Amino acid sequence: MSSRRVVLNFPPHLIDQPITYHLIRDYDLKVNILRARITPNEWGQMVVDINGNGENLERGLAYLAETGVVVQPLDREVRWLEDRCIQCSACVAHCPTQALTVDRATMAVAFHRDRCIACELCLNVCAYQAMEMSF
Amino acid sequence: MAKTIAEINDKIRQGKAVVCTAEEIIPLVRQKGLKQTAATVDVVTTGTFAPMCSSGAYFNLGHTKPRIKMGGGRVTLNGIPAYAGFAAVDLYMGATALAEDDPRNKVYPGRFLYGGGHVIEDLVAGRDVRLTVNAYGTDCYPRRSLDAWVRLADMNEAVLFNMRNAYQNYNVAVNLGEKVLYTYMGVLKPRLGNANYCTAGQLSPLLNDPLYRTVGVGTRIFLGGGQGYVVAHGTQHNPGVPRTAGGVPRVPAGTLAVMGDLKQMQARWLRGASFTGYGVTLAVGLGLPIPILDEEILAAAAVSDEELVAPVVDYSQAYPNCQGETLGEVTVAQLKSGEITVAGKKVATAGLSSYTKAREIALILKEWIVSGSFLLTEPVAPLPGPASGYAVKPFQERPWTPSPETV
Numbered sequence: 001m002s003s004r005r006v007v008l009n010f011p012p013h014l015i016d017q018p019i020t021y022h023l024i025r026d027y028d029l030k031v032n033i034l035r036a037r038i039t040p041n042e043w044g045q046m047v048v049d050i051n052g053n054g055e056n057l058e059r060g061l062a063y064l065a066e067t068g069v070v071v072q073p074l075d076r077e078v079r080w081l082e083d084r085c086i087q088c089s090a091c092v093a094h095c096p097t098q099a100l101t102v103d104r105a106t107m108a109v110a111f112h113r114d115r116c117i118a119c120e121l122c123l124n125v126c127a128y129q130a131m132e133m134s135f
Numbered sequence: 136m137a138k139t140i141a142e143i144n145d146k147i148r149q150g151k152a153v154v155c156t157a158e159e160i161i162p163l164v165r166q167k168g169l170k171q172t173a174a175t176v177d178v179v180t181t182g183t184f185a186p187m188c189s190s191g192a193y194f195n196l197g198h199t200k201p202r203i204k205m206g207g208g209r210v211t212l213n214g215i216p217a218y219a220g221f222a223a224v225d226l227y228m229g230a231t232a233l234a235e236d237d238p239r240n241k242v243y244p245g246r247f248l249y250g251g252g253h254v255i256e257d258l259v260a261g262r263d264v265r266l267t268v269n270a271y272g273t274d275c276y277p278r279r280s281l282d283a284w285v286r287l288a289d290m291n292e293a294v295l296f297n298m299r300n301a302y303q304n305y306n307v308a309v310n311l312g313e314k315v316l317y318t319y320m321g322v323l324k325p326r327l328g329n330a331n332y333c334t335a336g337q338l339s340p341l342l343n344d345p346l347y348r349t350v351g352v353g354t355r356i357f358l359g360g361g362q363g364y365v366v367a368h369g370t371q372h373n374p375g376v377p378r379t380a381g382g383v384p385r386v387p388a389g390t391l392a393v394m395g396d397l398k399q400m401q402a403r404w405l406r407g408a409s410f411t412g413y414g415v416t417l418a419v420g421l422g423l424p425i426p427i428l429d430e431e432i433l434a435a436a437a438v439s440d441e442e443l444v445a446p447v448v449d450y451s452q453a454y455p456n457c458q459g460e461t462l463g464e465v466t467v468a469q470l471k472s473g474e475i476t477v478a479g480k481k482v483a484t485a486g487l488s489s490y491t492k493a494r495e496i497a498l499i500l501k502e503w504i505v506s507g508s509f510l511l512t513e514p515v516a517p518l519p520g521p522a523s524g525y526a527v528k529p530f531q532e533r534p535w536t537p538s539p540e541t542v
Binding site for chain 1: 184185186244246248321322324328329330331406409410411416418471473484485487488490491492
């Protein structure tokens with residue numbers, strides 16, 4: 001079994017096509033939709049977790065590309081909502097990569113995006129919903 | 136040179152009062168000494184911004200046409216039950232209230248994304264909140280149900296009334312156990328994975344007036360971004376604990392009951408909080424002005440993080456079982472350095488109280504006093520002090536058993 005987390009971008013002319021159905025039915029893939037935004041006459045976007053046998057998975061992705069769906073790898077990203085942050089530093093002891101730090105002189109909390117590995121540990125630790133996962 | 140509060144207020148009115156924050160006063164006293172500083176500085180301002188669960192607000196919503204008696208009925212604000220056991224349209228919303236259908240810890244650890252604290256924040260932010268009422272109906276209050284939007288500006292009274300705030304000193308929470316703990320002190324990793332503390336240290340209100348020499352009933356304070364008052368000592372007030380040479384409690388001690396007009400307050404100083412696996416609460420911003428009436432009061436207000444200590448408590452056993460054991464003491468300076476040593480192990484620290492916000496509150500209060508918009512008050516009555524004999528008691532459990540007649 002292989003799995004892939006990807007972002008599927010649907011051009012407007014494909015919105016009325018049952019693409020996910022074909023992915024499941026024709027390639028025997030388990031498709032878990034994590035997030036979707038599909039509206040008529042606009043580019044649609046779906047974040048999916050696709051599971052299945054390695055060969056089927058590759059064939060399924062090739063099918064998507066063939067129909068015109070633009071497949072992108074998922075760049076998960078944790079966002080720091082600075083205006084929601086109260087600068088308490090509860091998250092800092094939980095961050096394994098020092099992406100969340102405290103300036104010990106001022107006790108101000110800072111988020112260093114480049115160090116974040118999107119492990120999500122801070123999400124449950126923040127009481128003010130100041131850490132957010134964006135797909 | 137002793138001063139009086141009336142003399143300090145005269146200086147405030149004339150725009151001549153000298154005000155320092157509890158942080159700024161430390162180097163000043165070190166440089167100039169107590170005597171000279173006490174002669175020049177009139178007020179020291181403090182601040183704290185942290186979760187304080189025994190907080191809440193009462194509201195008078197005004198009467199509907201026809202009238203409805205919420206008292207004795209069921210009332211919710213944004214789905215969160217409000218206490219309505221009063222007259223017709225008075226309500227109280229507590230910070231930790233949860234919706235009846237909140238999953239709580241059924242799927243452990245629960246997220247507790249919305250509750251009483253968030254309702255208070257939403258109202259203060261000026262947002263519309265949905266009110267639902269189920270009433271039983273009476274001859275004088277015939278209406279039985281109501282489902283409507285309400286907002287702070289339309290209410291008659293909206294008053295923050297917190298029965299326990301500004302704890303004087305607090306535990307440092309650690310976990311000696313083998314599994315992650317989800318507590319009101321945050322997420323505690325097993326085997327001393329982290330140490331969580333909750334104090335503004337040298338900026339903390341009651342750590343700067345440790346013997347309650349100036350704070351008392353009626354003291355005007357910064358509360359939630361507006362001006363509020365100390366109503367009395369808070370619940371669980373426990374002044375008779377061991378203290379340092381400077382009179383500062385070595386363990387949690389005094390508390391304040393406070394109130395203030397919610398309509399004056401700002402959502403940035405009253406924030407709903409969601410503690411994973413624990414529940415919801417309200418982070419409250421509070422600042423106490425300390426009139427420098429003599430050198431002794433100044434010496435106490437000039438206390439620094441190096442001189443303040445807090446007990447380290449295990450939240451896997453000692454705290455939940457109310458065993459009262461501690462794993463030793465650490466200073467606030469050590470806590471703020473990011474690492475302490477507990478049982479020979481280096482442990483990373485994390486705060487729950489925001490030091491930067493505490494500083495901001497002390498600075499705002501300073502600005503209010505300097506600009507003459509905030510006058511000091513004489514306490515109407517003192518708070519119970521260390522020698523008062525006043526003490527917190529544990530619950531005396533007398534289990535109920537059916538009486539022979541009822542069996």
